[in-house]
Amino acid sequence: GESVGLHLPTLSVQEGDNSIINCAYSNSASDYFIWYKQESGKGPQFIIDIRSNMDKRQGQRVTVLLNKTVKHLSLQIAATQPGDSAVYFCAENTPTYSGAGSYQLTFGKGTKLSVIP
């Protein structure tokens, strides 16, 4: 029978081009965001983070943009390489005021990036 699973959004990009991966987050109270990369057969790997008091943060070949007005996060990868092929997840942290603090991350469903050589 046909298997039913998550239909991940897929982005196909030519090697050397720039990639933009988008994420809509759920909670307007979230104040911290992370992008993770997951290669096949591996665990998610931290790429870059941003706090809600910023709207842009740059790393090596990656830039994260945050638009709190529309609860939108994007990851830009410059000069995409075959090694960038993976599933990319955004994650958000929503603070609590219980005293213990919240360490949980809520993960999005992911976007699959395929790089065409």
Added chain:
Amino acid sequence: DARVTQTPRHKVTEMGQEVTMRCQPILGHNTVFWYRQTMMQGLELLAYFRNRAPLDDSGMPKDRFSAEMPDATLATLKIQPSEPRDSAVYFCASGPGQGRAKNIQYFGAGTRLSVL
């Protein structure tokens, strides 16, 4: 190179058997998380600990799953009895839990569980 270590990497078992998955968090990290990843549900949080105390296990089926931290260098996730629907990849992650990077989680390579 500090990393989260999970064992075993793969486990195949029969329905009804007990399964124990182990995790060694990064030395000095005081938060530990257990996740399950499936094609259907994506990445789901099962339980997490801070300073070895369970903070939230609401994502875990309590009748068959249990999570513990016997000491700061070991976290365990047990399933008893296992069922075919438990087949998934189970990830452990740890985080510093303090400082600017307190919410970053570092993941292990996962345990791929198949219950026949």
